[in-house]
């Protein structure tokens with residue numbers, strides 16, 4: 163049997179190297195060290211003229227790039243909002259690569275189509291949304307925004323008799339887009355991509371925690387898209403969706419929500435109130451690779467059932483070389499045609515965790531964030547916003563000092579945090595988004611933060 167797969171040894175070696183990498187992750191600097199990073203230029207050579215043995219290729223990657231990776235698979239990577247791949251999802255990702263399915267049509271991969279459909283059902287069940295809602299797996303929240311906004315654009319223009327897919331936006335009735343001054347930068351990017359213009363957005367002020375002020379929400383006529391957020395990228399603040407939905411409804415507007423990581427709060431009993439009212443929105447974009455701990459890159463777009471036709475119209479694709487539509491084809495609901503079988507890792511993580519496992523992941527990481535906030539506050543440092551979810555913003559004094567402490571902490575290597583600007587002040591941001599973080603990781607990291615602050 164062994165001889166029937168000539169590259170068996172190569173794959174075994176890749177597996178061994180990957181396992182060794184993971185096994186060493188707890189004892190290394192979370193952000194790579196300067197001396198390791200200096201070696202990365204060794205990979206930047208002219209294209210080789212001749213083939214190289216694949217095992218040598220692997221070994222070079224392992225030796226040179228391995229130590230330069232960020233240890234996001236460990237329990238002490240708190241920079242940006244970066245999850246760690248859950249073991250079941252990581253293993254399923256290896257299987258996904260080995261299977262190498264093109265998940266565009268049922269005809270190109272019946273297995274991928276069936277697994278994606280099952281994963282969509284679970285996502286909707288987890289979020290307690292109707293099974294009739296549409297769901298699609300894309301590369302992340304950015305592409306989920308693009309997909310949702312293209313759907314919204316179709317719906318609001320169709321109502322005034324404009325066919326945007328056929329005629330584009332040239333001469334179209336204008337669309338008013340309303341979004342918080344605290345909206346994530348990728349929302350602007352997506353608005354620019356779909357031709358709605360980031361600079362034309364009517365901005366709504368936010369309160370001191372980052373929540374959209376409903377009292378300041380403008381009223382618009384005609385085609386309108388309102389964008390709200392659950393899980394501010396800095397402090398994790400969640401907009402009051404129910405109230406915003408009612409205002410959007412009065413305007414006849416489409417309501418889109420950025421739930422990049424905050425969406426998953428809905429799966430945890432003590433945090434579900436943060437995503438209350440989700441069932442009232444028209445579309446939602448979220449990541450699976452952050453808090454749900456699916457490997458990169460993976461995100462989900464959710465579209466309310468009544469807009470199924472708009473989503474189909476916005477993404478329509480035809481060609482005589484494509485199959486007829488007698489089956490569920492995942493690639494008819496995403497901007498990509500050929501695509502990775504993204505649903506497999508989602509299915510695997512939800513199968514492995516179950517409803518209670520996801521709730522536990524969310525509750526646990528939120529409790530760790532609270533512990534960070536309490537520990538830093540009692541050491542004398544200022545926590546800049548309330549901590550509704552898994553994110554903490556801390557200042558160590560002046561902007562320069564906070565930057566210096568953050569840099570010293572990253573250099574020291576125990577943990578990894580990133581700086582941000584919060585309401586005009588520099589803050590260090592701590593995002594607890596991984597299944598791998600333990601209470602011990604939190605205490606070790608807290609001690610390192612306080613050490614860095616006292617010695618900077």
Ligand SMILES: *Cc1c(COP(=O)(O)O)cnc(C)c1O
Nearest residue numbers: 302303304346348393395422449
């Ligand atoms: C990370 C994030 C995004 C962007 O998600 P990508 O997966 O990087 O495209 C959007 N909004 C919020 C609130 C985020 O945290």
